[in-house]
Amino acid sequence: MISQVERDLSIQIRLPETPHTTTPSPQTSPRLCRTRSKSSGQQPSRTFAHRFSWMLLSVLLRRQGILLFAPLIYISCMMFHLRTASLDASPIIHRRPAPGSVYRSPQVYARLRAEIDADNTTADAISTIWKRSYKGVEWKPCVMKSTGVLPDESNGYIFIEANGGLNQQRTSICNAVAVAGYLNATLVIPNFHYHSIWKDPSKFGDIYDEEFFVDALANDVRVVDTVPEYLMERFDYNLTNVFNFRVKAWAPTHYYRDSILPKLLEEKVIRISPFANRLSFDAPRVVQRFRCLANNVALRFAKPILTQGETLVKKMKELSANNGGKYVSVHLRFEEDMVAFSCCVFDGGNQEKQDMIAARERGWKGKFTKPGRVIRPGANRLNGKCPLTPLEVGLMLRGMGFNKSTYIYLASGPIYSANRTMAPLLEMFPNLQTKEMLASEEELAPFKNFSSRMAALDYTVCLHSEVFVTTQGGNFPHFLMGHRRYLFGGHSKTIRPDKRKLAVLFDNPKLGWKSFKRQMLSMRSHSDSKGFELKRPSDSIYIFPCPDCMCRRNKTTTAAT
Numbered sequence: 001m002i003s004q005v006e007r008d009l010s011i012q013i014r015l016p017e018t019p020h021t022t023t024p025s026p027q028t029s030p031r032l033c034r035t036r037s038k039s040s041g042q043q044p045s046r047t048f049a050h051r052f053s054w055m056l057l058s059v060l061l062r063r064q065g066i067l068l069f070a071p072l073i074y075i076s077c078m079m080f081h082l083r084t085a086s087l088d089a090s091p092i093i094h095r096r097p098a099p100g101s102v103y104r105s106p107q108v109y110a111r112l113r114a115e116i117d118a119d120n121t122t123a124d125a126i127s128t129i130w131k132r133s134y135k136g137v138e139w140k141p142c143v144m145k146s147t148g149v150l151p152d153e154s155n156g157y158i159f160i161e162a163n164g165g166l167n168q169q170r171t172s173i174c175n176a177v178a179v180a181g182y183l184n185a186t187l188v189i190p191n192f193h194y195h196s197i198w199k200d201p202s203k204f205g206d207i208y209d210e211e212f213f214v215d216a217l218a219n220d221v222r223v224v225d226t227v228p229e230y231l232m233e234r235f236d237y238n239l240t241n242v243f244n245f246r247v248k249a250w251a252p253t254h255y256y257r258d259s260i261l262p263k264l265l266e267e268k269v270i271r272i273s274p275f276a277n278r279l280s281f282d283a284p285r286v287v288q289r290f291r292c293l294a295n296n297v298a299l300r301f302a303k304p305i306l307t308q309g310e311t312l313v314k315k316m317k318e319l320s321a322n323n324g325g326k327y328v329s330v331h332l333r334f335e336e337d338m339v340a341f342s343c344c345v346f347d348g349g350n351q352e353k354q355d356m357i358a359a360r361e362r363g364w365k366g367k368f369t370k371p372g373r374v375i376r377p378g379a380n381r382l383n384g385k386c387p388l389t390p391l392e393v394g395l396m397l398r399g400m401g402f403n404k405s406t407y408i409y410l411a412s413g414p415i416y417s418a419n420r421t422m423a424p425l426l427e428m429f430p431n432l433q434t435k436e437m438l439a440s441e442e443e444l445a446p447f448k449n450f451s452s453r454m455a456a457l458d459y460t461v462c463l464h465s466e467v468f469v470t471t472q473g474g475n476f477p478h479f480l481m482g483h484r485r486y487l488f489g490g491h492s493k494t495i496r497p498d499k500r501k502l503a504v505l506f507d508n509p510k511l512g513w514k515s516f517k518r519q520m521l522s523m524r525s526h527s528d529s530k531g532f533e534l535k536r537p538s539d540s541i542y543i544f545p546c547p548d549c550m551c552r553r554n555k556t557t558t559a560a561t
Contacts, residue, residue: 100504101378125401139490142551161273167475216298292549309460329465333472344386384499390425399520411458
């Protein structure tokens with residue numbers, strides 16, 4: 001009896017070889033193929049690769065699985081094609097920089113200048129800028145002082161070193177008061193750490209009224225100017241020998257209770273250095289009360305700074321009498337070190353490039369030249385990390401409706417390449433003033449070589465302006481916004497520009513003046529609506545004093561009474 005396999009083979013051999021056959025033949029055995037090739041003498045011998053390919057294809061067709069392998073076959077063909085193609089023939093694509101990644105503000109100003117000068121349709125915005133109220137609620141300063149007395153005995157002495165500039169040091173002081181109050185410790189007047197950037201050797205009493213500070217906290221936190229001699233004797237009268245805690249940033253209050261308090265009780269004096277940003281903003285109400293008390297009540301500038309600052313405020317109000325004594329203050333961060341640190345590119349060409357390389361090396365040796373460090377100026381600009389130039393500040397304010405008669409106080413250090421960069425801003429706002437323009441050299445002599453004292457003068461004038469404009473983040477504008485909220489019923493009266501949006505607008509070759517004004521008025525309105533904001537758990541209490549440092553009173557209730 002003939003087997004099924006033998007019948008299939010005999011049928012296969014009898015089939016004629018014709019090109020018109022549409023159905024592929026079943027798989028043949030290798031031995032049969034070899035025998036037939038030799039006997040017929042018509043087909044050339046096939047290699048092993050050919051035979052294997054034919055067998056594989058026969059199996060796939062028989063099992064109808066060709067569709068599953070179609071993508072693999074396609075990709076293989078494409079890879080083979082790419083390998084054989086000449087890479088030298090590939091075209092080089094030149095991509096246009098992303099909109100907003102290149103500094104083109106001077107070209108925008110040149111194109112819009114005639115329309116800016118001719119625009120007299122809008123009254124000065126300074127008299128109409130703030131229109132929002134916070135849902136019928138009025139906020140007022142409300143820092144609760146202790147009515148009781150301090151415990152008979154302190155748990156020990158805490159000595160901290162405040163690092164950074166004026167307002168970073170202020171953060172350290174307020175947080176130190178909060179920690180000392182929380183741990184029932186005695187706070188030693190903080191030491192200001194000298195820094196190579198700010199180069200200010202000022203002590204606490206040179207910036208703040210030390211006697212007022214101690215008296216304001218008398219019922220809440222003990223404050224002394226030195227550690228008692230009997231304790232210092234244990235450390236050879238050298239505070240650097242005192243045990244120093246290296247506290248991590250934003251440490252929670254329970255860390256101070258569980259880790260620092262036991263050591264404080266054991267040693268009776270501890271040191272924490274550095275101390276900026278070493279206490280979490282998400283803290284219990286009792287800790288927040290100490291912060292409010294320190295920042296809004298106890299910290300008052302020393303008399304020389306306070307007197308000169310009030311003189312500058314008086315002069316600005318006299319100059320702006322036609323506007324009801326209202327003026328605009330602008331915190332402009334376009335000093336050489338800020339421009340260098342931002343790693344942004346402006347319009348100064350090769351000279352600017354060389355200046356910035358030298359400034360980075362002076363201030364941050366090796367930080368920007370580490371292997372693998374890549375500087376992307378375009379990405380920085382798109383992300384809103386570039387400081388606004390004087391020209392951009394002028395364009396923004398004119399677009400927001402402030403006209404040439406507006407008096408502007410400029411709070412800033414030495415502007416980079418001032419003769420060139422300040423010219424457009426002075427063209428748009430000829431009534432611009434600085435502390436150097438308002439005060440004589442003799443009046444500024446006690447402050448001239450001390451960056452923190454000069455910053456304190458700027459802080460005072462900005463605090464009492466009708467409008468405060470911040471152009472770059474940092475502790476200076478953050479403290480000012482919170483302080484202004486504390487003074488002005490909860491509203492910061494601050495313009496915070498959207499620098500990402502500005503970067504795209506200033507890089508638009510088709511930007512028209514009317515369209516730009518519409519965008520700026522919208523940005524101004526947004527700043528107004530965001531003037532009233534309540535603190536969220538992780539927010540800074542120094543920016544958002546409501547509700548921890550302020551009480552609210554319903555306006556309708558007040559009117560009825």
